[in-house]
Amino acid sequence: MTSARSGDRGGDRGGYIIELLPSAPIRFTVDRLGPLVGLQGAYGKVCSVPGHPDLAVKILHDPDGQRLADRLEALLYRWPAEVIVRDGRARVAWPRGRVLRASDETLVGFAMDLFGPPVHEQLADVFLAGRRVSAASAPERRTAVRLAADLAETVARIHRDQHVIGDLAPPNLLVDVAGGIVVVVDVDGWQLRDHSGERIPCPSAREGYTPPEHLTDPLPWNGSGSTETVIRNQMSDRWSLAVVATQILLLGIHPFAGTAVDLAPYEPVDERANVETQQCWVLGGAVHPPPGAPSPGVLPTEIRDLIRRCFADGYDQPRLRPPAAEWAGVLRSAVY
Secondary structure, three states, rough: OOHHHHHHHHEEEEEEEEEEEEOEEEEEEEOOOOOOEEEEEEOEEEEEOOOOEEEEEEOOOOOOOOHHHHHHHHHOOOOHHHHHOOOOOOOOOOOEEEEEEEOOOEEEEEEEOOOOOOOOOHHHHHHOOOOOOOHHHHHHHHHHHHHHHHHHHHHHHHHHOOOOOOOOOOEEEEEOOOOOEEOOHHHHHEEEEEEOOOOEEOOOOOOOOOOHOOOOOHHHHHEEEEEEEEOOOOHHHHHHHHHHHHHHOOOOOOOOOEEEEOOOOOOOOOHHHHHHHOHHHHHHOEEOOOOOOHHHHHHHHHHHHHHHHHHHHOOOOHOOOOOOHHHHHHHOOOOO
């Protein structure tokens, strides 16, 4: 969420040059950045731009180490409107241009459309874990289905454009609840292909949304580094989408939450352990359901079937996981 703190700290002195592409190039300089948008992340910070209310910039902590130049080259050489915009509204925070440090014109970040309050909220802030789905109003449930369907359609379009998101998780998703729209952010962290076809791997992934075949990959959260050497495919995204979509439909309750039946219900939840042992409470796994969890029957049969095909049939056969386009179709027709 937008902070009142200034985006300018230390190395920001001297200003920035912003080059907007891919339409007719526009180049201008700003003396300083505006307030932070959201919290500063592990890889960079997002700030508003004074005098440009619809624009934001992301400044990376280590542009060279994160292969920013290669990633922007892959993202800016084309602007896939069918992926980015649908029904006149943006669904993906696609980079719009480069940001250079004014003092030496070193590449330090990129520009993009500004997404933030009051229109957009973090997905995690919209559906907080622990809310009782059984007590949710019918309009609230319909909103959840609408948001999950919108996300699935966007992921389907991203996949048709031959991209792999890699880190598909709530921290990278913003929500316009009134409009029923989900916006995918942190596009610079996707697994991309450069002009030669070489893959540029996704630098990170979140444990609770990582498929079983990638749980032993080198990842920041297991202390073994980044995923820069790990090549993923769209089957990985299919797993992550199933987790996020199910969590949206359950108003924030993770499908692999819950504690093992041989432990007390109040013991800490280990979602990774539940994935490793294939214990999904939505599918009747041998775990205590998390507090406030409804009966899995609250979900329509056709949605439970998608969940089963991903987490059970597709557990060790990733190609059996339902594609994003199928999720979108089923969710669009779901009736609560």
